[in-house]
Every structure is written in C-alpha cells, then in structure tokens.
Amino acid sequence: xxxxxxxxxxxYRHMVLSRYLEERIEALYMEGKTPVFNMAKGxxxxxxxxxxxxxxxxxxxxxxxxxxxxVTATHRPHHIxxxxxxxxxxxxxxxxxxxxxxxxxxxxxxxxxxxxxxxSCSGIIGEGLxxxxxxxxxxxxxxxxxxxxxxxxxxxxxxxxxxxxxNLAAVWQLPVVFVIEDNAWGISVAKQTSTAVPRNDxxxxxxxMPGHHVADNDVEGVFxxxxxxxxxxxxxxxxxLIEIETVRLAGHFMGDxxxxxxxxxxxxxxxxxxxxxxxxxxxGVFDEAxxxxxxxxxxxxxETAIRFAQQSDFLPPExxxxxxxx
Amino acid sequence: xxxxxxxxxxxxxxxxxxxxTAWLVDDGAEVAQGDLVAEVMVEKAQYEIEAPVSGxxxxxxxxxxxxxxxxxxxxxxx
Amino acid sequence: MTTTTxxxxxxxxxxxxxxxATAQEMRADPRVFVMGEDIGPLGGVFGNTRGLYDEFGxxxxxxxxxxxxxxxxxxxxxxSDGMRPIVELMFVDFFGVCMDAIYNLMxxxxxxxxxxxxxxxxxxxxxxxxxxxxxxxSQCLYAxxxxxxxxxxxxxxxxxxxxxxxxxxxxxxxxxxxxYHKSLQGMGWLGTEKGATVAVPEExxxxxxxxxxxxxxxxxxxxxxxxAGVHHCLRAARALEEEGVSAEVVDLRxxxxxxxxxxRASVARTGRLIVVDEDYHSYGVSGEIIASVAEHAATRLxxxxxxxxxxxxxxxxxxxxxxxxxxxxxxxVAAFHQMxxxx
Numbered sequence: 001x002x003x004x005x006x007x008x009x010x011x012y013r014h015m016v017l018s019r020y021l022e023e024r025i026e027a028l029y030m031e032g033k034t035p036v037f038n039m040a041k042g043x044x045x046x047x048x049x050x051x052x053x054x055x056x057x058x059x060x061x062x063x064x065x066x067x068x069x070x071v072t073a074t075h076r077p078h079h080i081x082x083x084x085x086x087x088x089x090x091x092x093x094x095x096x097x098x099x100x101x102x103x104x105x106x107x108x109x110x111x112x113x114x115x116x117x118x119x120s121c122s123g124i125i126g127e128g129l130x131x132x133x134x135x136x137x138x139x140x141x142x143x144x145x146x147x148x149x150x151x152x153x154x155x156x157x158x159x160x161x162x163x164x165x166x167n168l169a170a171v172w173q174l175p176v177v178f179v180i181e182d183n184a185w186g187i188s189v190a191k192q193t194s195t196a197v198p199r200n201d202x203x204x205x206x207x208x209m210p211g212h213h214v215a216d217n218d219v220e221g222v223f224x225x226x227x228x229x230x231x232x233x234x235x236x237x238x239x240x241l242i243e244i245e246t247v248r249l250a251g252h253f254m255g256d257x258x259x260x261x262x263x264x265x266x267x268x269x270x271x272x273x274x275x276x277x278x279x280x281x282x283x284g285v286f287d288e289a290x291x292x293x294x295x296x297x298x299x300x301x302x303e304t305a306i307r308f309a310q311q312s313d314f315l316p317p318e319x320x321x322x323x324x325x326x
Numbered sequence: 327x328x329x330x331x332x333x334x335x336x337x338x339x340x341x342x343x344x345x346x347t348a349w350l351v352d353d354g355a356e357v358a359q360g361d362l363v364a365e366v367m368v369e370k371a372q373y374e375i376e377a378p379v380s381g382x383x384x385x386x387x388x389x390x391x392x393x394x395x396x397x398x399x400x401x402x403x404x
Numbered sequence: 405m406t407t408t409t410x411x412x413x414x415x416x417x418x419x420x421x422x423x424x425a426t427a428q429e430m431r432a433d434p435r436v437f438v439m440g441e442d443i444g445p446l447g448g449v450f451g452n453t454r455g456l457y458d459e460f461g462x463x464x465x466x467x468x469x470x471x472x473x474x475x476x477x478x479x480x481x482x483x484s485d486g487m488r489p490i491v492e493l494m495f496v497d498f499f500g501v502c503m504d505a506i507y508n509l510m511x512x513x514x515x516x517x518x519x520x521x522x523x524x525x526x527x528x529x530x531x532x533x534x535x536x537x538x539x540x541x542s543q544c545l546y547a548x549x550x551x552x553x554x555x556x557x558x559x560x561x562x563x564x565x566x567x568x569x570x571x572x573x574x575x576x577x578x579x580x581x582x583x584y585h586k587s588l589q590g591m592g593w594l595g596t597e598k599g600a601t602v603a604v605p606e607e608x609x610x611x612x613x614x615x616x617x618x619x620x621x622x623x624x625x626x627x628x629x630x631x632a633g634v635h636h637c638l639r640a641a642r643a644l645e646e647e648g649v650s651a652e653v654v655d656l657r658x659x660x661x662x663x664x665x666x667x668r669a670s671v672a673r674t675g676r677l678i679v680v681d682e683d684y685h686s687y688g689v690s691g692e693i694i695a696s697v698a699e700h701a702a703t704r705l706x707x708x709x710x711x712x713x714x715x716x717x718x719x720x721x722x723x724x725x726x727x728x729x730x731x732x733x734x735x736x737v738a739a740f741h742q743m744x745x746x747x
Contacts, residue, residue, distance in 0.1 A: 070481075070485065072481075101518075102517070102518065102520075103515075103516055103517050103518035103520075104518045106515055106516055106518055107515075107516035107517070107518075111512075111516035113513070113516060113517035113518075113520065113521050115517065115520050115521055118485075120484070120513070120517075120521070122508070122509065124504055124508055124509075127477070127504060127505070127508065127509055129474070129477065130473060130474045130475070130476065130477015130478045130480065130481060130505055130509075131477050131478065131480050131481030131484065131509065132481060133474060133477070133478040133481060134477065134478030134479055134480060134481025134482035134483075134484075134485070134489070135481040135482060135484065135485040136481075137478055137481075137482050137487075138481065138482040138485035138486060138487045139485070141437060141463065141464070141482075141487065142434075142435075142486070142487070148481070160473055160501075161473045161474065161477065161504075164469070164471035164472075164473050164474030164475075165471075165473075165474045165477070165478075167469060167471060167474070168468070168469060168471055168474040168475060168478060171469065172466075322519070323514060323515050323517075323518055323519030324514070324515055324553055324554055325514070325554075325556070325578045326514055326519050326522055326577045326578055345592055347590060347591070347592035347596055348415070348417055348590050348596070348598075348601050349415070350414060350415045350416065350417075350420075350601070351413055351414060351415065352413040352415070355413040361414075365417070365590065367591070367592040367593065369593070370591075370593050372451060372591065372592070389598065
C-alpha cells in the first residue's frame with residue numbers, strides 16, 4: 001500500500017508539527033527549572049515525556065483514520081494527538097494548565113481528551129487498551145462505522161491488560177488495531193531485559209489475529225501495515241497487532257540523565273524526519289522551496305498555539321472542585 | 327373451586343429435596359395465572375413456582391420449609 | 405422466562421429487582437447492555453441478570469472471559485462512546501485485579517476531560533460474608549470505593565430501593581458502583597435476609613442517589629447503617645423497644661454522595677449515635693459518619709458515639725470465628741448498654 005503525494009505531505013507535515021512543538025516545549029519546560037531542577041517550577045510544570053523520534057508511528061497510522069475513529073494513546077501522547085487532529089491550541093493550553101486547555105488544566109500533558117476527534121490518553125501503562133476494545137464494541141453494537149486504535153509502548157505488552165484486551169477483541173471480533181511503538185526502552189529497562197520474545201507482533205498468534213512488524217521506524221512501512229490492519233477492522237474481520245521499531249531520541253522524561261543507555265547507542269539512531277524529508281524531495285513530492293514553506297507554516301501554527309496558551313489565564317483554583325461529576 | 331400449587335415434577339432433575347426461599351406474594355393475596363409466586367432452591371440453583379390458575383392464595387408451606395416434587399405448597403381459591 | 409405478578413402485594417428479591425430494573429431500562433434504551441462473568445445463560449452467580457439473556461440475547465447480555473481489567477476498561481470505552489454499559493465484578497474482593505480500570509479510568513475520565521467526556525456506566529458488585537467463604541470472597545470494601553473520588557456508590561438494603569437505585573444508576577451520566585450484599589439477594593445458599601424481599605412496584609421508578617432513608621423512627625438513639633447492617637439495626641431496634649428505648653434507624657442507601665444531613669438531623673433529635681458497618685472498623689464508613697456528626701455543632705451528643713464494625717482482620721473461614729466477628733443485633737444492643745453505662 002503506497003501513500004499518495006498528498007498523504008506523504010500530510011504525514012511529513014504532522015511529523016514536523018509534532019517535532020517543532022516538542023522543541024518549543026523542551027525550551028519552555030526548562031524555564032525556571034535551572035540551576036536546581038524543580039519539577040513544579042516554570043511555565044510547564046510536571047512530568048514531560050517527549051515523543052521525538054516516534055512521529056512515524058503516529059502519522060503512518062492516523063493517515064488512515066477519520067475524526068470519528070477512536071484513538072487511545074499513552075503517557076507520551078503529543079505526536080499521536082497531533083496526527084489524530086486534536087485541537088492544537090486547546091492541547092497546548094492544557095499542557096500549560098490553562099483555562100482554555102482541553103480540560104481547563106485539570107489533566108495536563110498525560111491526560112488529553114478531545115471528544116471532537118475521539119482522542120484520549122492516559123498516564124498508566126496499558127490503560128488505553130480496554131477502552132479501545134469497548135469503543136469498538138460500542139460501534140459494533142450501534143451498527144456505526146469506526147475503528148479503534150490503541151497505541152502503547154513495547155513495555156505495555158508485558159502488562160496483563162495487553163493480553164486480556166487482545167483476547168477480548170479477538171473473541172468478539174472487534175474493529176480494533178493495537179499499535180506498539182517499540183522504542184526499545186521502558187524508562188531505563190531495555191526490551192531484551194523485560195520481554196521474552198524478540199518481537200511482540202509474534203504474540204498476535206496467541207490471540208488468532210494477524211501480527212505486523214515494521215522495521216527501522218519506516219514511515220511508509222507503518223502506513224502500509226496500518227492500512228492493512230485498519231482496512232481489515234473496517235471490513236469487520238477483527239483486530240490486528242502492529243509492532244513498530246521506533247526510536248526514543250530523548251530521555252524517558254525531561255531531566256532523564258540516560259546513563260543507562262549504552263555509549264554510542266543514541267548517536268547511532270536515525271532521526272526519521274530528515275530522512276523522510278530527503279525521501280520526499282527525491283520522490284518529487286516537494287522541492288526545497290516547497291519544504292521550506294511547509295516547515296515555516298507548521299512552525300507558525302505551533303507558535304500560534306503557544307502564544308494562545310501563554311496568553312490564556314488559569315482557571316480560579318476552586319474550579320478544581322468542578323467536573324468530578326457531570 | 328380450589329387448586330393446589332404443587333412443586334412441579336419437572337422443575338429440576340433428580341429427586342433432591344428443595345427449600346422455599348421466598349414467597350413473592352403475601353398470604354391471602356389475589357394472583358393471576360402465570361404469576362411468579364415463590365422461589366424454591368435446590369442446592370445452589372433457584373427455581374420459580376408460578377400460579378397455575380388465578381385466585382386467592384393460601385400459603386401452606388412457609389419460607390425455609392423443605393419441600394419435594396409434588397409437595398403442595400399453597401392453594402388457590404377461584 | 406420470568407413472569408411477574410400483577411398483584412399489588414407482589415414482592416421481589418433484590419436479585420429480581422435488579423434484573424427487572426435492568427430489563428426495563430434495556431427495553432427503553434438500546435444503549436444499555438450488560439457485560440460480566442456468568443451473567444448470560446446462568447443469569448449471574450447471584451441471580452441479578454436472570455431472564456435478561458433470554459429476552460435480549462448474547463449481543464446485549466455478554467458473557468466475558470475472566471478478564472476484569474479488559475472488560476471493565478471496555479465498559480469505560482463503550483460508555484465514553486455513547487453506550488450505557490452495566491458491568492459486573494462478580495465479587496468486590498476481585499477489585500484487586502482491575503482497580504486501575506475503575507479508579508484511574510472510570511472515575512477520572514470526566515474530570516480529566518473537564519466534564520466533556522461522560523462515563524455513564526454501572527459497575528455492580530457483590531459484597532459481604534456470613535457463609536464461610538473466607539477472606540477473598542466475603543469483604544464489603546464500601547469505604548475503599550467511597551473514598552476514591554469520581555464514582556457514585558450505592559448500597560441498597562431492600563428490593564424496593566435496589567430497583568429504584570438500579571434504574572437511577574443506569575440513567576445517571578456518571579459512573580455508579582452498585583454494591584449488593586449477598587445475604588440480601590434472596591439466594592438461599594447465601595443465608596437470605598428475609599427483610600430484604602419486599603413489595604416492589606412493577607412500573608419503572610427511581611430512588612434518588614444520595615438520599616438516605618429513615619427505616620424506622622425513634623427518639624432515644626440513632627442507628628446508622630447500610631446494606632445488610634440495616635437489618636441488624638432493625639432487629640436491635642425491636643429488641644431495644646422491649647426495654648423502652650426508642651431507636652431510629654437510618655439506612656444510608658448511598659455512600660457517594662453521602663446524605664450527611666439526614667444523619668445529622670436524626671442525631672440532633674436523639675443525641676446518641678451507633679454506626680453499624682460490615683466493612684472494616686478502621687478508616688471506614690463508621691468513622692466517616694461519626695466525624696460528619698462530630699464536626700457539626702448542631703448535633704450535640706449526649707454520649708460518646710459507638711461503632712459496631714468488622715474487626716481489622718482478614719475474614720476467617722471457620723463459622724465460629726466468622727460469626728463472632730460479624731456485626732449483629734446483639735452487638736448493637738450491647739453497644740447501647742455500654743453507652744448508657746459510660747454516660
């Protein structure tokens with residue numbers, strides 16, 4: 001399955017959007033956190049899990065999705081949220097904890113909900129799998145179209161929730177696609193230390209569903225595998241599992257010293273964005289000027305969202321008492 | 327005319343005795359044919375007793391009484 | 405197929421009342437469906453889904469694998485997508501394998517979406533012991549759920565309230581944990597409490613979540629309880645009446661929201677308070693009720709309050725030990741006598 005030129009441009013643009021947002025977040029996050037790293041300080045307090053390097057997973061999958069399809073994402077959600085079409089202004093404002101954020105600042109960067117595009121994420125490993133299965137069940141029961149995609153890291157494949165959810169989706173033949181972003185690290189624990197099989201797509205056979213493996217963080221490899229799996233789900237043929245070899249270019253979270261990574265390992269990783277840019281230039285999807293224009297537009301879009309967040313107010317603190325119940 | 331409510335022979339397999347766990351209608355109440363009137367438990371399983379005809383219920387066997395198939399547990403006065 | 409009587413005196417067990425409320429809501433609203441272990445052809449281990457499979461079929465009355473994390477998580481996903489799932493956790497004791505889906509997901513999604521995502525689901529679960537099932541199948545854990553924000557918690561003591569609370573729970577746009585005590589279900593093998601099987605209207609109705617009921621009026625003493633404990637209190641009140649003591653019994657019915665006003669109003673009249681709870685003694689419902697009264701200036705107590713609750717021990721198997729540890733009417737009466745001696 002080959003993407004069209006428009007789809008290629010769309011995937012590239014969303015990778016650039018996500019990366020530039022994270023570069024800006026990275027800079028803003030450190031404000032007020034030096035020389036003493038105090039996580040509670042600065043315009044973006046709290047934990048910050050950057051997804052740079054993992055953009056191919058998000059865009060290759062979401063290129064096949066519509067607003068009505070469901071995505072549940074992880075504690076490292078920005079690239080997926082952007083690719084799923086989450087309102088960027090409200091998302092960035094939520095990351096800043098502002099009143100104009102998706103939840104008025106109650107959730108923060110690990111808890112982004114945009115019901116308009118059926119996106120949610122969670123700070124608990126493997127927590128999105130059950131809800132994706134349930135949303136798919138909901139569509140089946142209502143006779144409504146739509147597939148659900150549950151993203152997770154490779155560490156989540158060792159959670160009970162993974163095995164329960166795959167079995168449930170398979171036994172009920174639900175339109176779900178499980179996508180593992182294998183960045184090789186569960187915080188500091190290497191995949192081979194934690195996982196009994198070299199590739200988690202092999203585990204699909206235990207649940208009678210197809211397993212796909214995408215090597216080398218390949219954008220169009222993800223696009224092809226996801227296209228097959230999502231088409232299968234839309235046809236009512238049941239769930240699939242995809243594992244994507246991706247890279248974590250940053251630490252687990254900001255402030256991570258990453259002393260656990262072997263010397264030279266990070267340096268050997270390939271940044272997928274320059275590589276895909278080169279490929280699209282070679283394929284004539286755009287020329288240098290076209291790329292520069294696309295990148296400039298994406299940067300401006302991010303700057304607009306950041307200005308929106310910075311200029312927004314916080315909710316009054318007592319608003320914390322609201323929306324526990326509806 | 328009086329109709330007896332007995333524990334049906336085909337309510338459960340075998341000849342095990344059961345116990346009335348609940349009367350779902352008060353003694354002396356008017357019930358309609360097919361109404362659920364009592365529950366009988368055999369081991370962990372529960373079975374339903376329905377009124378075979380309409381009439382005024384007169385309970386013959388109380389809750390917690392042990393009953394067998396064929397036992398008259400109540401009468402209905404039409 | 406269950407037939408229901410037209411008689412005005414028709415009574416139901418809590419199990420049947422729950423099934424009837426569920427069936428009525430399923431007829432009225434195609435978004436309502438049921439999931440859980442053994443809730444299909446068996447009709448629920450505790451009888452509360454009897455007849456549903458025959459009427460609504462396997463699509464809407466879904467037996468699940470033994471995968472509580474997945475199917476409770478799935479209920480959250482379905483509820484967020486516009487359905488109204490009712491999901492059963494067979495024994496509340498099993499929450500340990502799936503609490504994340506309950507308290508981090510079900511209970512927090514509305515908040516973390518700023519109220520934009522609704523999670524209209526019912527988690528029904530059995531509580532309580534008294535039949536020698538030991539400490540992994542006999543707990544109440546009321547306070548464990550009530551302590552964690554974001555989920556409503558109801559605990560009926562009789563079939564009338566069970567039906568009304570179940571209907572209210574299904575219609576609620578928030579997650580509701582419906583905790584039913586096994587001894588009240590009308591399943592004889594669990595030691596059935598007769599007082600729970602009461603007259604229940606056939607037509608659909610709701611009991612407001614968050615409103616306690618005065619199960620018996622009195623002016624000398626307030627007994628506060630929930631679920632099976634209400635029946636211990638009513639027996640104790642009858643025994644105390646023979647001593648010339650008039651005891652009021654407050655049935656909490658809901659733990660979240662908690663109707664502190666009804667409790668305080670009763671204690672303001674009686675000046676004496678005993679809380680009865682089959683959940684563990686410490687850090688529980690009994691402490692919360694006493695604190696709610698004590699921190700309120702208008703409720704002047706004539707004597708130090710008491711609690712009759714489960715000791716802080718795992719629930720033992722041997723009947724001698726278990727029955728010794730459980731709350732009872734005798735213990736409530738004894739607590740009152742001790743209260744008099746102390747004051």
